[in-house]
Amino acid sequence: TAVLITSPPGPDGCAALESVIPALAQAQAFPDWIGYLSTTGVYGDFEGRWVFETSPLKAQSVEGARRVGAERDWRQVGRGMGLTVTSFRLPGIYGPGRSALDRLRAGEGRRIVKPGQVFSRIHLDDIVSGLLASLDQPRAGGIYNLCDDEPAPPQDVMEYAAGLLGVPVPPDLPFNELGLSPATRRFYAENKRVSNARAKAELGWTLHYPTYREGLKAILASGR
Template identity: 55%
Template structure:
């Protein structure tokens, strides 16, 4: 299988590195020449794409040779960048039969702590999420028009190597913000890779899948658990109203829901390696996460 990716970032590169034997060729886009050079050293045909310009002949050749396409770049004000610049080439790609669009569970909006699954209608609460919903619909429409399988993957908060509460504690950047009743789902990046690998074979045309763990939990509990694992004192609790948050970060806290992952288990046959943050943090600790930046006595 030849894979093309718009946005060779953290999650998709985990898929590529964990399942490299699945792919004859991997190509895709990044935003800088330096990152493109680093990926080429790994055997990946990386192209620089600024999100606006099209017509790169080498990129078009790799698109035409692709059997599967993953889109992980977020939409901009002008819509989905890959669709805007290369939509016609994608629709006409002769070998392309499978397209996966990586979205966010944020499109469900606020459910006052209630459960939500893939049958729920999106309730985007800001322009950024409205653009996400529009991009989802545009890719599904392309699939319906061309007969290519298009699947949507709505992803919870991502953590994994280098991006977790252990690392934040070691760096002194962890915060324990408390908003009563607030919970978040999250998902380990290795589980994202496992879902995408399964979906390449089993995803139904037009399907939507939630990528989330089994236990939505208060964020302060995750930080406190990470501190216990490291044997350090957790940071003090900070009431949400007093927290120093950017407008984007504050918008995340405005949505409170419990996201079901039943469909990835029943339809894709995926068993999460890290069903809760406890298993995920324990594995990351065993791999050395969060230890190097701590004082020697810790």
């Protein structure tokens, strides 16, 4: 009744299209819902401004451009086969075992400071609740940003995590003075605030962790 596509696209597009769609056709199966996990990287850089599902797609990275193509291909297949395909654009994902708390414990916490830079993020549990909300209300061709309520500078998140752990806050590392990898520089080249208003309004989606503060506190309390 439902199919969730989580695999990243490659140079030739989404590999799942070549396996899932023929299998569905052969089995004469028509699931009520197909979800495709995409990325907010499809928007590219907006110089800190808000982006919405209707904003132009200006992907700057190869990976972002591939996601734009994969979203398009899945929508076209959905229309052609009469399937309900919904895309979910995700920002940085964190959760137990994957957060600023873990980087600090591993001695890898850094406060890279680039003035005006913000990132949106989402706790793993809130991705799950967003998908479940969509399953209850399938919308063919739907597109939703799943992110929390507060885009924030990454150094603020690291400082808050250090406070929770009671460890020293890592020193500021000015962005322009660091020998950053090309991948990290590409990551910091995109600056935007991602709106979750549509998912809340259309799906009745409620965040468990509306900001990184609630999310990090819950992770710490869980002992993970």
